[in-house]
Amino acid sequence: MSQPTALSPATEAGSWDPARHSGAPLLVIGAGPKAIALAVKSSVLRAAGFDVPEVVAVERDCTAANWREGRGWTNGRQLLGTLPEKDLGFPYDCATWGDSQDPVTGEIARRMAGFSWAGHLLARGVYARWIDRGRPQPSHREWADYLEWAATRANLRSVTGEVRRAELADGGWKLTVVDGTARTAVHGCGLLVSGPGPSAGTVPADGTRVLDTAGFWKLAVEGLPDWAQTVVVIGAGETAGTIVRELAIGMDREVTVVAPRATLYSRGESPFENRYYSDPTGWTRLSEADRQEFIRRTDRAVFSQQVQSDLALTTKVSWEPGRVVGTRRADNDIAVEIAYGGQQRIRHADLVIDATGGDPLWFTRVLGPRAEAALRAGLGGSVTRERLERAIGTSLAVTGLPAPLHLPNLAALAQGPGFPNLSSLGLLSDRVLAAYVPHIRPEAGTADEARTGADLPDHTAVPAVNQGAAHR
Incomplete structure (x- = not known):
């Protein structure tokens, strides 16, 4: 049209x-x-x-x-x-x-x-x-x-x-x-x-050594260069999970995941949890604290059970708790600055991928x-x-x-x-x-x-550019 x-x-x-x-x-x-x-x-x-x-x-x-x-x-x-x-x-x-x-x-x-x-x-x-x-x-x-x-x-x-x-x-x-x-x-x-x-981005992407989600997948289609043998992935949601799986299993690279929590949690997918996704009846009767906890447990900063199962087949993946607060070029790699528990440490990698989402x-x-x-x-x-x-x-x-x-x-x-x-x-x-x-x-x-009934004023909408792959 x-x-x-x-x-x-x-x-x-x-x-x-x-x-x-x-x-x-x-x-x-x-x-x-x-x-x-x-x-x-x-x-x-x-x-x-x-x-x-x-x-x-x-x-x-x-x-x-x-x-x-x-x-x-x-x-x-x-x-x-x-x-x-x-x-x-x-x-x-x-x-x-x-x-x-x-x-x-x-x-x-x-x-x-x-x-x-x-x-x-x-x-x-x-x-x-x-x-x-x-x-x-x-x-x-x-x-x-x-x-x-x-x-x-x-x-x-x-x-x-x-x-x-x-x-x-x-x-x-x-x-x-x-x-x-x-x-x-x-x-x-x-x-x-x-x-x-x-991508919202935790660290600025430079298009070569530090990539956002889009930059990684574009490079993955072209072919990841041989020099990128060690990779740090920032993030612990499903976007990060698919990238980690592709790197470790599809490309045989060493991957370290930096996540803000103690470990890489799996997503809750029991029939009881899934029911709220299919039918939210009763959702609004839950306290806000319980709703937030449910979303955190089942859909935020968690890997799907399929990704977890696939990653169990490889020894190429490790993780570190903390938040990435910066990156800088070192001699032949990238120095990743990680903050956790009031302290900071440095992790070196050939490539950094910011997969923290949109x-x-x-x-x-x-x-x-x-x-x-x-x-x-x-x-x-x-x-x-x-x-x-x-x-x-x-x-x-x-x-x-x-x-x-x-x-x-x-x-x-x-x-x-x-x-x-x-x-x-x-x-x-x-x-x-x-x-x-x-x-x-x-x-x-x-x-x-x-x-939103009789006293709702004229509703208006906002523009945006399509960016959308949602996973669950």
Whole structure:
């Protein structure tokens, strides 16, 4: 799509009316799993007679780019960290749209099943072969093929380019998109920011001896040089885990992981823990301290059990507790400065990789002045991660804005741990799209949701550039 998307008629300031979308689309920054899940659910709901907005993705590269090699997030051969059955429609609970016995609700579920991982394999004629092989985890490249297949079937519309400005305008959002020398204005009723964003970085990358996540994967595709025999990896989350596995097992290099905790913890994945990822019912009744502990234990600074199992096969990996506070060039290597327990020590390595993950607030750098002012007013102060995490309502949007700004990557604390990753894409799309249907409300039950009803001002969205591979 090269022409600006139509904007709904201008409205006076006031409460957000879900009927206002009036044909204007929901804009998503990034054509990754979240955008595709929304496009699939939107197409299914519109076919069933629901008046939900169409989805338009703004993407600077290609569909599912961050799941393919050469884009800076994987070499394509890494295995998916989530069960593939947790696909674009999972958990296939259509209760948001009506009673389970209603034929229309059953039709929604049936149509969604046509976009499933199994449906993709059936369309390719390889479903039986996958079952006979023991249902192996797909590679990132295979997952990208599935996402692209679903996006094509759902007729996901996209605008090519990078979002340079996201501004509130006429009761919705206006994105300024740049592709080379071309500038396009894209208008919509709401905005959803997807993807982890660019690496936040603990230490500055120099592109040769000190690399960020993208720099490593680009170099890995080209071939890691022979001189890089000893490597320090900063970070202990799933991004770091896949890099460590590739270095130690795929490349036979000596790896030291610097992590802020005592050891490299594994991610909790019992049926009891997984249930909150698939179905966050009861999540908001937990104390905030318990929710934070749950997220820390299951999804932050932990390696998946698959990565842990793979690393158990090698003696190439060691770890050190502490935080990297700096790096400097030594004679023929890099000196890594590590602080722990009030003391500092030096670790030497041929190569340093900062795998501490993306900056969840990166989108704020492209907000226009009206959007930034509205966000500050809605949060009651400066824009911080802590304030945003506590201000996410049931529709995964920031409460108190003039137009919806959906931030699923920051919704774990307030709404459930599965929304930032791939654990409940079907529920995510239900929560978001229900906000635009007058007689439908996303699953109620939180104090925030009470504020997202009749007295919620026009919701607005923020721009960003797709950066997204989420793992769980």
